Amino acid sequence: MSKKDLVMEVKDFSFTYAGVDKPSLNKINLPIEKNKITAMIGPSGCGKSTLLRAMNRIHDLYTGNRYEGEINLYKEDDSIQNILKLKKENDFIQLRQEVGMIFPKPTPFPMSIFDNVAYGLKLSGLKDKAEIEHRVETALKGASIWNETKDRLKKSALGLSGGQQQRICIARAVALKPRVLLFDEPTSALDPISTGAIEELISELKKELSIVIVTHNMQQASRLSDSTAFMYLGDLIEYDKTDTIFLNPSEKLTEDYITGRFG
Amino acid sequence: MNRLLLNKLILILSTLSAVIGISFLFWILITLSYKGISALSFSIFTHDLVEGGIRNLLVGQFTMAILASLIAVPIGMMAGIYLREYGHGTKLASIIRNLSDVMMSAPSIVIGVFVFALFVAPFGGYNGWAGVIALAIMMIPIIISTTDNMLALVPQELREAGMALGGSKHKIVLQIVVRAAKVGITTGILLSFARIIGETAPLLFTSANNQFFSMDLTEQFPSLTVSIYNLATYPDESSRDLAWSAAFVLTVIVLCINLLGRFVIRNKK
Numbered sequence: 001m002s003k004k005d006l007v008m009e010v011k012d013f014s015f016t017y018a019g020v021d022k023p024s025l026n027k028i029n030l031p032i033e034k035n036k037i038t039a040m041i042g043p044s045g046c047g048k049s050t051l052l053r054a055m056n057r058i059h060d061l062y063t064g065n066r067y068e069g070e071i072n073l074y075k076e077d078d079s080i081q082n083i084l085k086l087k088k089e090n091d092f093i094q095l096r097q098e099v100g101m102i103f104p105k106p107t108p109f110p111m112s113i114f115d116n117v118a119y120g121l122k123l124s125g126l127k128d129k130a131e132i133e134h135r136v137e138t139a140l141k142g143a144s145i146w147n148e149t150k151d152r153l154k155k156s157a158l159g160l161s162g163g164q165q166q167r168i169c170i171a172r173a174v175a176l177k178p179r180v181l182l183f184d185e186p187t188s189a190l191d192p193i194s195t196g197a198i199e200e201l202i203s204e205l206k207k208e209l210s211i212v213i214v215t216h217n218m219q220q221a222s223r224l225s226d227s228t229a230f231m232y233l234g235d236l237i238e239y240d241k242t243d244t245i246f247l248n249p250s251e252k253l254t255e256d257y258i259t260g261r262f263g
Numbered sequence: 264m265n266r267l268l269l270n271k272l273i274l275i276l277s278t279l280s281a282v283i284g285i286s287f288l289f290w291i292l293i294t295l296s297y298k299g300i301s302a303l304s305f306s307i308f309t310h311d312l313v314e315g316g317i318r319n320l321l322v323g324q325f326t327m328a329i330l331a332s333l334i335a336v337p338i339g340m341m342a343g344i345y346l347r348e349y350g351h352g353t354k355l356a357s358i359i360r361n362l363s364d365v366m367m368s369a370p371s372i373v374i375g376v377f378v379f380a381l382f383v384a385p386f387g388g389y390n391g392w393a394g395v396i397a398l399a400i401m402m403i404p405i406i407i408s409t410t411d412n413m414l415a416l417v418p419q420e421l422r423e424a425g426m427a428l429g430g431s432k433h434k435i436v437l438q439i440v441v442r443a444a445k446v447g448i449t450t451g452i453l454l455s456f457a458r459i460i461g462e463t464a465p466l467l468f469t470s471a472n473n474q475f476f477s478m479d480l481t482e483q484f485p486s487l488t489v490s491i492y493n494l495a496t497y498p499d500e501s502s503r504d505l506a507w508s509a510a511f512v513l514t515v516i517v518l519c520i521n522l523l524g525r526f527v528i529r530n531k532k
Contacts, residue, residue, distance in 0.1 A: 061426055089431055097429040107424035110443045119438075120428035172428065 007180055007210040008032035008055065008099075011070040013084075015047075015054055018064025024050050027069065028236045030229055032180065037202065037211045039225035039242065041218060043257065046231040048214045052182050055212065056099040057083060057092055073098065076179070097124055100173035104185040106165035108157035113149050116157045116168055120176045135175050142208075143171035144201055163194025170201060174208075181205065183213040187220070199224055218258065222246050230254045292514075299511025302504035312474045312490060315501065317509050319476040323485030326478070327391060327470060328460045331398035336452055339403045343410025348436045360411065366404040371464040374400050378469045391480030394470025398459045405458065409451025413444040450524045457520035461513055463488040487513055 009032065015025040025047045032038050032055075040048040050059075059065045073081045073095070083095055097120075109116050117136045126132055136153075140146040145167040149160075157168050166186060173181055183202065187195040202211060202224055215221050221228055221242065228245040230238045230253075238245065238254045249255045256262055310316025342359070350356030374397055382393040417440050425435035441448070470484040472493060477485060487509055494506035 056427060058423055058427055061423060093429040093431060096427055101424075101427035103420050103424055103427075105418075105420055107418075107420045109421070109425070109439050110445070120430075123428060123430050123434065169424070176428065 005034050006031050006074055007034045008074065009070075009072045010051070010055075011072065013051075013054070013067070013069035013071055015050055015059075015068075016066040017050075018062065018066075023068075024234050025054075026234050030236060030239055032210060032212055033227065034210050035206055035208075036226040037206050037213060037224050039221035039228045040212065040214045040231060041216075041221050041228060041257075042231035042237075043262070044216075045233075047234045048229075048231050049184055051231070052184055052212060052214050053101075055083075055180070055182055056096050056101055057086065058096075058101060060092065073180075093123075097176050098178055099180045099182065100176060100178035101182045102166070102169055102173060102184065102186045104188045106162055106169055106189065108160070108165045108168055110158060111156070112154050113157045113160070113168060114153040117172050117175050120172055124176060136171075139171040139175035140168075142174050142205070143167045144197070144204075145171060161194070163190050163197060166190060166194065166198060167201065170198070170205075174205065178209060180210045180212065183211065183215075185214055185216060188216065195220075218246075230257060232257070295507070295511050295514055298504075298507040299514075300508075303508040303511065307505065307508060311476050312472075312485065315505060317487060317490070317505070317512065319473070319485040320487040320490050320509065321512070323391075323470075323473065323477070324460060324487040326480075327394045327398055327466070327484060327486070328456060330395045330480075331402055331459060332452070332456055334395070334399040335402035335406055335455075338399075339406025340410050340448065342403070342407045343414065344436060344441065346407065346411045347414040348432075348440065360407075363404040363407045366400075367408060371401060371462055372467075375465040375467055375469055378465065383469055389469065389471035389483045391470045391477075391482065391484030394466045394484055394486065395480065397465035397469045398462060401462060401465055402455050402459050405455040406451060409455070410444075410448055413447030413451065414440060416447065417443045446528060450528050453520055453524040453527065457517045457524070460520070461488060461517050463492055467492070 010028050010030040013025060013028045014023045016023040028047075028051060030038075030051075040051065042048050053059050054067065055071060067084045069084070070082045071084055073083050075081060083099075086092060086095060109119060111119070114136055117139050118132050121132050121135055126135075137146065140149060145164060148164060149168075157165060160168065166189075170181075170186075186202075187198050190198065199220065202213065205211060213221075213224065225242045227240065228242045229236055230245060230249075230251075232253055238249060238251045240249075245254060246258055249258060307316040308318055308321075311319040342363070346356050346360055350359070378393050378397040378400065382396055383389055386393075421439055421443060422435055425439045426432075430439075466486050466489050470486055470489075472489040473483045473485040475485070477483075491506050491509045491513070494502045494509065497503065497506075
């Protein structure tokens with residue numbers, strides 16, 4: 001795998017939460033491939049969400065967390081940016097426009113559907129009304145929720161169902177045209193039908209961007225992802241093509257987890 | 264059987280307590296309505312106190328309460344936003360929060376005395392501004408606490424989601440978090456307004472009272488509550504009747520504002 005195929009790379013990354021001595025992640029190494037879906041699986045508390053949340057520095061909402069190592073973002077112009085070096089608010093804003101995030105529970109803002117999707121665009125400084133309208137429509141279509149919402153764009157997004165809200169959140173993130181989208185258990189609060197819709201959407205999205213998804217659901221990881229990382233107690237135990245991880249893992253621990261012997 | 268008996272006993276006791284509590288409330292309301300309405304006439308709304316009406320008093324009371332809100336709402340909201348969004352977890356924030364809670368339960372007469380010493384005595388006499396300041400001081404801690412508590416109810420994920428879209432902190436706070444808490448904060452403001460509109464003690468020796476129509480806040484300022492206090496102690500029947508109707512009008516106003524507060528909540532939910 002050459003560097004050309006990567007969009008991000010985690011190198012010897014350790015993470016310690018504020019007020020704790022023991023690191024929650026120990027020297028993680030993980031490549032994130034371009035236009036592929038990378039899944040992170042593992043039992044609760046293994047650090048998969050912690051790792052995901054480091055990848056767009058959302059941890060920095062809270063003070064006192066400690067980072068070590070590197071998380072490199074391979075930019076479109078072939079330059080490399082170690083995102084752990086960022087310090088200024090403007091740099092974080094730039095990063096989060098490139099690396100978006102979807103949360104476990106849908107997080108619609110208390111505003112209309114249209115304004116929800118346009119919000120990130122407005123934050124990024126886009127002012128041209130026609131352009132905003134065009135991008136919102138494209139994003140809603142991209143998140144396959146245009147047909148359900150086109151007649152009620154001015155209505156509050158809080159009136160939608162959970163699955164619809166989550167697709168609005170995805171549309172909102174996609175509207176910014178990020179290069180990477182991080183999904184933190186995006187279907188854990190949804191019913192099976194909404195889950196199916198979101199999964200379909202995620203596989204569709206990988207044509208446009210690279211995806212990292214944290215999931216508790218092993219079937220989901222095996223259905224969706226191209227590569228899978230198995231984590232346990234803050235260590236990355238094994239990373240490989242999803243087929244290999246699920247059919248022929250090289251680590252005993254991975255096999256035990258996949259076959260449901262623990263976790 | 265013992266368990267059922269105990270259950271019945273507690274049911275009877277708690278029902279009885281509720282009845283006692285509520286009956287006092289109704290007693291007050293019924294007496295107030297009876298005495299207030301019988302003395303009520305349309306002419307008291309068109310005449311000033313000097314002619315036996317309450318027009319200048321209503322205007323005066325509202326003027327002071329609205330001006331106090333104009334001071335207290337921005338300060339209280341900004342302080343509440345600081346406590347929850349910026350200073351949360353810091354020592355300074357917890358000191359301010361505790362002080363504000365203490366202020367909220369400070370006897371209103373103490374606030375009156377404080378304002379008297381600072382804004383009445385040095386300026387040579389009672390004045391409307393002193394009343395406004397006293398009411399604002401009463402209102403600020405209530406608004407701080409409501410804002411703080413309502414912002415605390417906004418799920419953390421909403422802040423993270425705003426941040427993940429590339430928002431700066433102040434934009435997320437103002438455009439998303441405060442907006443999500445809008446209903447609660449509005450209700451808090453309405454309720455605190457209802458609270459200060461009925462206050463007497465902070466006005467008693469700050470703005471005092473004025474029999475005539477006045478909009479000059481550097482002079483003694485007409486006040487409905489202070490007038491009720493004064494009128495009720497006068498020996499003549501007509502003054503006491505006016506006190507009853509003024510008290511009734513005040514109660515209706517406070518009740519309406521409280522109902523409006525509830526209406527805002529229900530309409531949003």
